[in-house]
Amino acid sequence: MSINLPTDMPAVLKVVGSSRWVRTAAFHVRTGHIDDFEAQIKTVKQGIERSNPSGPMILVSQAVAGNRGSVFYVTTFRTSLADFDKVSPPLKEILGMEAYQQYQKSNSENVQLIETTLSRYLPELSNPPKEVADASLDFWNPKPAVMKKPAAKPAGSPKSGD
Numbered sequence: 001m002s003i004n005l006p007t008d009m010p011a012v013l014k015v016v017g018s019s020r021w022v023r024t025a026a027f028h029v030r031t032g033h034i035d036d037f038e039a040q041i042k043t044v045k046q047g048i049e050r051s052n053p054s055g056p057m058i059l060v061s062q063a064v065a066g067n068r069g070s071v072f073y074v075t076t077f078r079t080s081l082a083d084f085d086k087v088s089p090p091l092k093e094i095l096g097m098e099a100y101q102q103y104q105k106s107n108s109e110n111v112q113l114i115e116t117t118l119s120r121y122l123p124e125l126s127n128p129p130k131e132v133a134d135a136s137l138d139f140w141n142p143k144p145a146v147m148k149k150p151a152a153k154p155a156g157s158p159k160s161g162d
Helices: 009-018 034-051 081-086 091-095 097-110
Strands: 021-029 058-062 070-078 111-120
Touching (some): 034 070, 034 091, 070 081, 091 097, 097 111
Antiparallel strands (some): 021 111
């Protein structure tokens, strides 16, 4: 159900490694509505891929353990916060007015709660696989900060406390 997923794993890892920000929306699906929710996601997938086949990668996954009820995660990767604002065209235009209204109705019937998390990669706290780090070596392998020695005071300069 993922959208605009590259055909090979190195391309997926390059998208992840080039990103700085990750947004994940957790859709808590009402009991008995999984099939309806999956159909809804597939409709959105078809619309997005039709209107923007080279658009950003969107990963869709479903939790299998550790959650109450069914939870689907929709994750997007961006190089900057501003990139989250550049989603175009809006879903209303992609689907068309009638399909968009059906999407909103289905969402209200199928989804109990949506939680959104915005995360930023911290390379100094990360240990990415080589394939991810290779996408942006300067970011993922920052050079350690070098402490500079204080400049020597010229001879004859007053000392503090004099």
